[in-house]
Amino acid sequence: MSDAPTTSGIQLRNRRGPVAETVELLSSMRFAIALFVVIIFAAIIGTIVQQSQPMPNYINQFGPFWFEVFNKLGLYAIYSSWWFVSMCALLVVSTSLCVVHNTPKMLKDMRSWREKVREASLNNFHHKAHWQSPVAREQLALQTAQRLGHAGYAAKIVEKDGAILVTAKRGAGNKFGYIFAHSAIVIILIGGMLDSDLPIRFQQWILGKTAFEGTGLIADIPAKHRLGVHNPTYRGNIALPEGTTGNTAILQRPDGVLLQDLPFSIKLNKFDIDFYSTGMPKLFASHVTVRSNETGKTMDAVVEVNKPLIFEGVAIYQSSFEDGGTKLKLLGYPMKGTGNGTFNLTGEVNGTTKLSEDYTVEWTDFRPFNVENIGNQDARAVTKGESLNDSFARSLDKQLGSAAKTAHNKDLKNVGPSVQYKLRDKNGQAREFQNYMQPVTIEGDTVYLAGVRANPSDPFSYLRIPADDEHSVREWMRLRAAVQDPALRQKAAARYAAQAMPQSKAGDALRAQLEASALKGLEIFAGDDKGAGFFAISRFLEKVPQAEQTKAAEIFLKILNGTMWELWQAAREKDGMPPAAMDESHGRFLQLATNALSDSFFYGAPVYLQLDEYIEVKASVFQVTRSPGKTVVYIGCLFLVLGVFAMFYIRERRVWVWIKDGADGSGGAEALMAMSTQRKTLDFEKEFKELKEKLPQSA
Numbered sequence: 001m002s003d004a005p006t007t008s009g010i011q012l013r014n015r016r017g018p019v020a021e022t023v024e025l026l027s028s029m030r031f032a033i034a035l036f037v038v039i040i041f042a043a044i045i046g047t048i049v050q051q052s053q054p055m056p057n058y059i060n061q062f063g064p065f066w067f068e069v070f071n072k073l074g075l076y077a078i079y080s081s082w083w084f085v086s087m088c089a090l091l092v093v094s095t096s097l098c099v100v101h102n103t104p105k106m107l108k109d110m111r112s113w114r115e116k117v118r119e120a121s122l123n124n125f126h127h128k129a130h131w132q133s134p135v136a137r138e139q140l141a142l143q144t145a146q147r148l149g150h151a152g153y154a155a156k157i158v159e160k161d162g163a164i165l166v167t168a169k170r171g172a173g174n175k176f177g178y179i180f181a182h183s184a185i186v187i188i189l190i191g192g193m194l195d196s197d198l199p200i201r202f203q204q205w206i207l208g209k210t211a212f213e214g215t216g217l218i219a220d221i222p223a224k225h226r227l228g229v230h231n232p233t234y235r236g237n238i239a240l241p242e243g244t245t246g247n248t249a250i251l252q253r254p255d256g257v258l259l260q261d262l263p264f265s266i267k268l269n270k271f272d273i274d275f276y277s278t279g280m281p282k283l284f285a286s287h288v289t290v291r292s293n294e295t296g297k298t299m300d301a302v303v304e305v306n307k308p309l310i311f312e313g314v315a316i317y318q319s320s321f322e323d324g325g326t327k328l329k330l331l332g333y334p335m336k337g338t339g340n341g342t343f344n345l346t347g348e349v350n351g352t353t354k355l356s357e358d359y360t361v362e363w364t365d366f367r368p369f370n371v372e373n374i375g376n377q378d379a380r381a382v383t384k385g386e387s388l389n390d391s392f393a394r395s396l397d398k399q400l401g402s403a404a405k406t407a408h409n410k411d412l413k414n415v416g417p418s419v420q421y422k423l424r425d426k427n428g429q430a431r432e433f434q435n436y437m438q439p440v441t442i443e444g445d446t447v448y449l450a451g452v453r454a455n456p457s458d459p460f461s462y463l464r465i466p467a468d469d470e471h472s473v474r475e476w477m478r479l480r481a482a483v484q485d486p487a488l489r490q491k492a493a494a495r496y497a498a499q500a501m502p503q504s505k506a507g508d509a510l511r512a513q514l515e516a517s518a519l520k521g522l523e524i525f526a527g528d529d530k531g532a533g534f535f536a537i538s539r540f541l542e543k544v545p546q547a548e549q550t551k552a553a554e555i556f557l558k559i560l561n562g563t564m565w566e567l568w569q570a571a572r573e574k575d576g577m578p579p580a581a582m583d584e585s586h587g588r589f590l591q592l593a594t595n596a597l598s599d600s601f602f603y604g605a606p607v608y609l610q611l612d613e614y615i616e617v618k619a620s621v622f623q624v625t626r627s628p629g630k631t632v633v634y635i636g637c638l639f640l641v642l643g644v645f646a647m648f649y650i651r652e653r654r655v656w657v658w659i660k661d662g663a664d665g666s667g668g669a670e671a672l673m674a675m676s677t678q679r680k681t682l683d684f685e686k687e688f689k690e691l692k693e694k695l696p697q698s699a
Helices: 018-026 029-048 055-073 075-080 082-111 119-123 137-150 174-194 198-206 388-392 474-483 486-500 508-526 533-541 546-574 584-600 629-649 682-694
Strands: 127-133 154-160 163-170 234-241 245-253 256-275 281-292 298-304 309-311 314-323 327-334 343-348 352-354 359-367 371-373 412-414 418-425 430-436 440-442 445-453 461-466 607-615 618-626 653-661 669-677
Touching (some): 029 075, 137 163, 137 669, 256 314, 281 314, 298 309, 327 474, 343 352, 430 607, 486 508, 508 546, 533 546, 533 584, 546 584, 653 682
Antiparallel strands (some): 163 653, 245 256
């Protein structure tokens, strides 16, 4: 009884051939659904595999073989791959043909009153009712039409075959649901393709634009790596330090970057940032001035997260922030040899500084505010990427103790400004360091944290250098240099033996033996190519029978602690300083210093750089986008909402009432009512029952 949408396609009225078969296939609903399912699976793959990442990332993740396979399939830029774009284009064509094929039928059916029914056909309906009325058929027809109108139906009275047909309809707008929903798919896909990577791909294919893979000044990059200001769609980033102006965005590509010239320039006047107590950014905003290249028009604005600035059709979003080239001044301390002097060093974040003939410092980051988990691993954990338990489970270090806590101990604190840098040697190998400007208090001890990691993917492990009476690292550096000085080690061993053994003929031999043992302990602690610190001591004690190791370790440590005290005093004496007072605070300092010295042999740097002064320069990162398809997508979404609402919440119902003269010839009438709908629901059953009771009632 209704012209419902069909799954078959358009059938051309001519001899069937390849063109006719192709049109019928493309316009069939089954073909569109199949395409839609394939696109969904492709989108799932695109969600799982991160898109448009640097190619080395994919090689590390999948390996050389699967990298090539996935690269051939275009899985690293799946939404702009030729096969995905082709499927989207086919879906647009297929869905459009479906809409074109079915819309005229639906509009015709919506306008139709379906007057061709017969009494016999109405008797075949499941939902039907019969009744007799004492009024004439014309009057009954008018009465029935009025009551259907009161029930929300549009009704029409038709004379046919010696009877009167009252045909009524309600909810015919349900058909708009199909039209709107399928049109929405086409509109959204077109809008998505307008905002996709396709316009840039076309410029690469047709205009010969290529990604730039090198380094250098933006102004010096050739035009073949640049996109013009009239590029219809793009999404790129531009980073601006405070006080600087830029008019070129960076578009990341799998094989490099493309430069997008903007139709305006952006100047970052000021960048504001606020933090939560956990160290997470609470609010950051950029005060900018934008100036049109064409008209010279300027505008001052504040760009915040989720509050973009729209200027000349381009949206400027607050994306993130970074360091803009903070000026640094540092004090350098040698970490090798017997020297304990300092030297000055300057640098600028994102720049490099020549440290010596063998090393270059690459300044990577500066943070004025840090909330860190200071209950972390110490420097030894970076040797082979192993944890302390894994590295020293079989050594006596577990018995001797450690200056570090395990990674399971979480203690979040603001530890002040920090500087991050890489120390690269002449062979190109580098370690990354993170040093804090101020000392922090951990479990009652004031220490300086010096972070180090061998790989960028590893967390930082921290060397804890105890602060001296002047809240500096100078005393620890003095002790470190003394450990490496053979003459001071000999002097410290002799002093320790002299104090431990009084002067007597009987004690001379024991004193000489104790001096030799103390010197041996310092030499082992000072280390060699195979190790140093407590690790070297534990390796030495492994030669002792296992039953005697614990006792030997206690004696060895007692001698080492006493000798280290004398070594510290000898170093102070050498530098013209008075002896340190023998009290609890200095005893604790020496214990922490010894632990830090043991860990420092795994620090892996020839110098320790301590941040002294800085002039912070903040930078803001903006995302600039031109999205001509955004409005199109919004319209498509509106159509989709209307279509879904119409399909699910508007129910089409049809009612026919066949009225003829009564069979008894008394002047009355006989009525037959039938009712149909596309979806039989409880509401439909209720409505049919109400009409069946209401329509036969006498006026």
